[in-house]
Amino acid sequence: MGDFSGGRTRRGVLLVVFWMLGLISLSCAARLSVSKQKLQVQKHLNRLNKAAVKSIKSPDGDIVDCVHISHQPAFDHPFLKDHKIQMRPNYHPEGLFDDNKVSDTEKPKQRSNPLTQLWHMNGKCPQGTIPIRRIKEEDVLRASSVKRYGRKKHRAIPQPIPQPRSADPDLMNESGHQHAIAYVEGDKYYGAKATINVWEPKIQQPNEFSLSQLWILGGSFGEDLNSIEAGWQVSPDLYGDNNTRLFTYWTSDAYQATGCYNLLCSGFIQIDSEIAMGASISPVSAYRNPQYDISMLVWKDPKEGHWWLQFGNDYVLGYWPSFLFSYLADSASMIEWGGEVVNSEPDGHHTSTQMGSGHFPEEGFAKSSYFRNIQVVDDSNNLKAPKGLGTFTEQSNCYDVQTGSNGDWGHYFYYGGPGKNPNCP
Ligand SMILES: *[C@@H]1O[C@H](CO)[C@@H](O)[C@H](O)[C@H]1NC(C)=O
Ligand SMILES: *[C@@H]1O[C@H](CO)[C@@H](O)[C@H](O)[C@H]1NC(C)=O
Numbered sequence: 001m002g003d004f005s006g007g008r009t010r011r012g013v014l015l016v017v018f019w020m021l022g023l024i025s026l027s028c029a030a031r032l033s034v035s036k037q038k039l040q041v042q043k044h045l046n047r048l049n050k051a052a053v054k055s056i057k058s059p060d061g062d063i064v065d066c067v068h069i070s071h072q073p074a075f076d077h078p079f080l081k082d083h084k085i086q087m088r089p090n091y092h093p094e095g096l097f098d099d100n101k102v103s104d105t106e107k108p109k110q111r112s113n114p115l116t117q118l119w120h121m122n123g124k125c126p127q128g129t130i131p132i133r134r135i136k137e138e139d140v141l142r143a144s145s146v147k148r149y150g151r152k153k154h155r156a157i158p159q160p161i162p163q164p165r166s167a168d169p170d171l172m173n174e175s176g177h178q179h180a181i182a183y184v185e186g187d188k189y190y191g192a193k194a195t196i197n198v199w200e201p202k203i204q205q206p207n208e209f210s211l212s213q214l215w216i217l218g219g220s221f222g223e224d225l226n227s228i229e230a231g232w233q234v235s236p237d238l239y240g241d242n243n244t245r246l247f248t249y250w251t252s253d254a255y256q257a258t259g260c261y262n263l264l265c266s267g268f269i270q271i272d273s274e275i276a277m278g279a280s281i282s283p284v285s286a287y288r289n290p291q292y293d294i295s296m297l298v299w300k301d302p303k304e305g306h307w308w309l310q311f312g313n314d315y316v317l318g319y320w321p322s323f324l325f326s327y328l329a330d331s332a333s334m335i336e337w338g339g340e341v342v343n344s345e346p347d348g349h350h351t352s353t354q355m356g357s358g359h360f361p362e363e364g365f366a367k368s369s370y371f372r373n374i375q376v377v378d379d380s381n382n383l384k385a386p387k388g389l390g391t392f393t394e395q396s397n398c399y400d401v402q403t404g405s406n407g408d409w410g411h412y413f414y415y416g417g418p419g420k421n422p423n424c425p
Pocket of ligand 2: 346347348394395
């Protein structure tokens with residue numbers, strides 16, 4: 001009995017030993033692939049995060065690195081190796097940049113609801129540096145792959161006008177992007193402006209997002225679509241929280257190989273030392289409470305051809321060099337303003353991810369989100385009211401848009417909605 005059980009024990013021990021060896025080799029393989037991924041992520045982080053002159057910890061957990069202006073990610077681009085940074089645009093819509101500046105300093109500054117970013121509470125970046133939100137390991141690990149980090153999914157563009165390609169039902173429906181927008185097309189555009197109500201829409205699933213922005217589009221909706229985008233977004237996937245953040249985007253090939261959010265690839269050249277792209281903004285508007293908005297202007301400098309970006313009245317953030325683009329190297333063929341969400345529910349169903357305030361346009365001010373004073377820049381570098389403004393939404397029972405115009409707000413629209421509701425399964 002003793003022997004028998006001893007034999008069993010020995011065999012048992014052997015089995016356990018083999019089992020453990022198996023586990024060890026398995027965990028070695030796992031550890032090897034984990035460390036390979038870690039290495040890949042670390043390499044990517046080293047490329048993205050530039051040496052900082054000073055670092056500032058934001059109350060929301062972000063770290064903002066003040067990076068010397070000539071060490072920013074743009075200069076990793078082979079075409080920008082010998083680029084001389086333009087420290088200001090030559091022209092501002094409606095006149096020479098200097099003319100505007102002079103008149104600005106003569107007038108007392110009218111800043112209704114000044115744009116602030118949370119990290120400003122804990123410091124400023126020194127002259128000659130630009131603030132860059134530091135990318136953390138977990139940010140990259142949330143992406144489907146290191147390569148996809150910081151990129152929009154292919155063809156996430158609202159297509160109000162049926163193009164040959166959008167006859168393809170897959171394309172219309174691709175990856176559950178839902179929009180409620182106003183747009184103009186059929187002319188040559190050299191920029192766009194809007195004042196955008198700021199909210200913090202609720203996101204139901206971590207892989208969804210909700211944003212409000214303007215699009216400057218060039219070319220058709222094919223593989224070579226050019227787009228410049230700016231606005232605010234809530235994207236747990238990109239930032240790891242539900243904060244409302246300023247963002248930009250660009251692509252010159254319909255979101256395939258070129259472009260990215262913010263400064264997550266080389267392209268955009270930042271000159272401003274106060275605004276960090278991808279950083280949280282505060283305060284945000286609340287239902288039947290004080291409303292906050294930010295204005296954004298994107299325009300093409302008629303002299304150098306670069307596309308400049310301005311936040312508010314005071315911050316000329318920087319520019320996208322003209323050579324990044326094909327169609328937009330000349331002009332834009334369409335401008336869009338409005339909201340976009342990703343809906344992860346399949347088969348025509350919806351999640352309750354909100355667009356704008358999460359309330360429909362009918363509710364109006366302090367309840368529904370708005371874009372006001374929307375304008376385009378024409379071929380004489382003048383800001384003009386948009387002519388022939390159209391609207392588009394995939395399913396108005398889920399997210400809707402309504403335009404209007406008056407003396408104060410010029411051309412405006414309310415947009416957004418709650419997603420899933422009794423009329424939107
Ligand atoms: C974001 O909001 C969703 C619900 O709207 C919540 O489930 C999630 O935990 C929040 N995420 C973070 C990081 O706070
Ligand atoms: C998207 O596709 C689903 C079927 O997968 C369909 O029921 C729904 O109507 C489509 N939505 C749009 C906007 O085409």
